[in-house]
Amino acid sequence: MADTALAGSGPQLPLASIEENRQGGRRSGVNSNQISPYDHALTSILDCLDELDLWQETLVVVGGAHGQGPDSPRAYGLPIKMPLFIWDPRVATSGEIRKSLVQTTDFAPTLLDFFEAPRASDVQGKSLEALIRSDIPVRDAGLFGTFGSRMNVTDGQYVYMRGCATRDNQPLFEYTLSPLDMPVELSLGELAGSTLAEEFSFSRGIPLLRIPRSSKAFPNCGGSFLFDLASDPRMANPIVDADLELRMATLIAELMWLHEAPTEQYERVGLPRVEAVTRQHLQISKDLGAGSPEIGTFAPS
DSSP: OOOOOEEESSOOSOHHHHHHHHTTOEETTEEHHHHHHHHHHHHHHHHHHHHHTOGGGOOEEEEOOOOSSSSGGGTTSSTTEEOEEEEOTTTOOOSOOOOSEEEGGGHHHHHHHHTTOOOOTTOOOOOOHHHHHHOOOSOSOEEEOOTTSOEEEEOSSEEEEEOOSSTTOOSOEEEESOTTSOSSOOOHHHHHTOEEEOOOGGGTTOOEEEEEOOTTTSOOOOOOEEEETTTOTTOOSOOOOHHHHHHHHHHHHHHHHHTTOOHHHHHHHTOOSSSOOOGGGOOHHHHHHTOOOOOGGGSOO
């Protein structure tokens, strides 16, 4: 699955925090040496819009990523949140925050909509104009995560992080047109086991290389967690709620189907592909019975 982090259409990082980092401080894992060049570049662009009086004909989308450092997933308070600021001259609203859930996949449709350009029929992102205008939601929930790790979903209030069903984190395959550009390098044995996959509509008739990935490269990601962002925004205190887990697990299965997740991914995370998700598929109570797993990198600093 793509490492797609969820974002809110309002500022997520107080400007005071940026200033503290400029002065050599460190806050929430954001280093001044990392943020200063981007801050300077953004300031130059905004100054240019002022000087040329282009605000009324320019859509400005400022997003970011949580990075890859050991502290970076908590840089903006939550591993699932990224800073996002949007100026849309069609709405001409500033200084407001929107609460609805959006994803980075919504950026392209928003730009295409602004320029009145057509979009491909299989694009699943949504234009954000209505959301920017009056906070009309474009989705009820969104998947996020990294390849070979937990399958995660949020509806904006709750976050459900579902671990792999077995200790070997299998079956696990990577799909690509470019096996040379992998975050974790491929072994000769993995390449030798490759086959061609043609079952995805989004590849538009182009077969993808289906490569088996080993448990050594992608070890156990066991342990499932449920968080209430309203009472626990730092995701430090996982909760146990069977009814809520059932609802969130059902969301994962539905969104996996929508995004044409490979068949083996359902097996890897212990969810049915066609049948309804039931209580027998719940993992948190099973994890607790086997000994509570560690939150690990998602514990507060």
